[in-house]
Amino acid sequence: MWGPALPEAWPAGPYAGDGPASGLTSAQKAGVVPARHTRPDTPGPTRQVRQTGGPPAWRRSRFRPTVARVTPTHLASEATTSTVGLSINGRHHQWDIDHRTSLLDTLRERLGLTGTKKGCDQGQCGACTVLIDGRRVNSCLVLAVTTQGREITTIEGIGSADGGGLHPVQQAFLDHDAYQCGYCTPGQICSAIAVLDEAAAGWPSAVTAQQPDGYDGPVGLDAAEVRERMSGNLCRCGAYANIVPAVLDAANGEQR
């Protein structure tokens, strides 16, 4: 069943066709349906290298920042793009990718998979969490060119794409209203899915109690474990009070 008290239809926003105040329906927050602005699956233009003219004033100042410089001689000697084959949510894509492009930007700007969110873009907030070969990572710090041949799963790929069913973690987030604005939610859900796998695989955490010598079996999750293991996903709305029970619910397999 759907979560409590989240209306499916909201008053129209200032622009025709606008959704709810957050711009996302509750189903979109939980990644059940794609967010708006999805694009056809076609390669975008290769990002242009911005060539600068003479040195700006700050470059002549005493504290010259060591910022990136475009060196034409270097560009001439070495390719700065590569053709990369990526497998995303079970579909294969091949693109010419600028080496500087993050996996996050590739997902959002090339594929239109905007479920994965850009928060801090420096690995501190977890909004961009996706699974690579089943493991959770911050896609903002992954260079897309390094993911050749890896299986990438985003929030759009974890449920049944043909409307069949929600992933148990998605259902638990709906049941517990485990979000407010919803921006961190896709990252929270991807992270939580991996947390369940990691605990089942016996991975300890900083709060895992000392086990009998030699024990490396599954770890039972409680609230302290969930808080520690999910600490890489920040929620500025402070929805943790519902996120923790949602993850515990999913861990215990309690479906409603």
Added chain:
Amino acid sequence: MRPFGYRQAGSAQDAIDAVMADTEAVFLGGGTNLVDLMRLGVVSPGRVVDVSGLATTIDLLDAGTLRIGAGVRNSDLAADPRVRRHYPALSQALLAGASGQLRNMATVGGNLLQRTRCLYFQDVSKPCNKRQNGTGCPARTGIHRDLGVIGTSESCIATHPSDMAVALTALDAVALVDGPTGSRRLSLDQFYRLPGDDPTRDTTLAHGELITAVELPPPSALTAASGYRKARDRASYAFAVGSVAGAVTLVDGAVQDVRLAFGAVAPRPWRAHTAENALRGGQLTGEAVAAAIDAEFAAAEPLPDNAFKILLARNLGVAMLSDLAGLRDEAAGGTR
């Protein structure tokens, strides 16, 4: 960000050759620090050589040595049953660091080579001797609460941010390095250098030298009786304000052998040789540990906002060794 060439190394030699061919080339591990620094403009390589697919196994050698490939992910290392059982300080240190996502990405080699999180180093609009020697250090009179108190210099007071490296230092780990002129084995005291008047280099590695593995000595009563404690500003997912890795064995209440290394107090993981020597052979009491750590930090040169770290280090060290020796009720121990 400056455009750069990219290649995935097929072998250590392949990687070394690729970096030696370009003076502006760098090795890429998990990217958790390097990609961030590139985006900030702190590092601007012309070529990135991906070594994250190399040396990804943990092997038990005949003599009992545990050889950890430089490409092993932090999460795999922390969960390894041999590490958890025989070198608990290392597993605890890894789990105390970063987040689940970052530990899945970060490699052992990259963790050792991560750069300081000093605010001025990461802000290219500010002077920084570590980023550009000779421009000055605003931290001394600016924000230095998180920075170093010992081993620092007039030109730099940055700290090394790694938790893992503190545990490895206490456990007498050895870094295996390959390079254009051959292989080297370095203790972490030899691997890291102090800033002196050239803070730009954190380690003694030359351009093109690649960490291939880290070796832990065969397990012993000492390594099994090791642990890690970390003080930080929030309960999880924060760099240390201070940390300690310790190990101790006792015979009739007297210290048979002991290891102490501190994190977040110095430009490198700070192996407390002075404190260890003071403790060895004596009765292990809280007072003795406090006095030994005070002797270690007698050479400290704290600044107004980070002087508290000396007391913090003492308290961490006393609590760590007391816990390991069973001198305190376990329930009284804080979080690691």
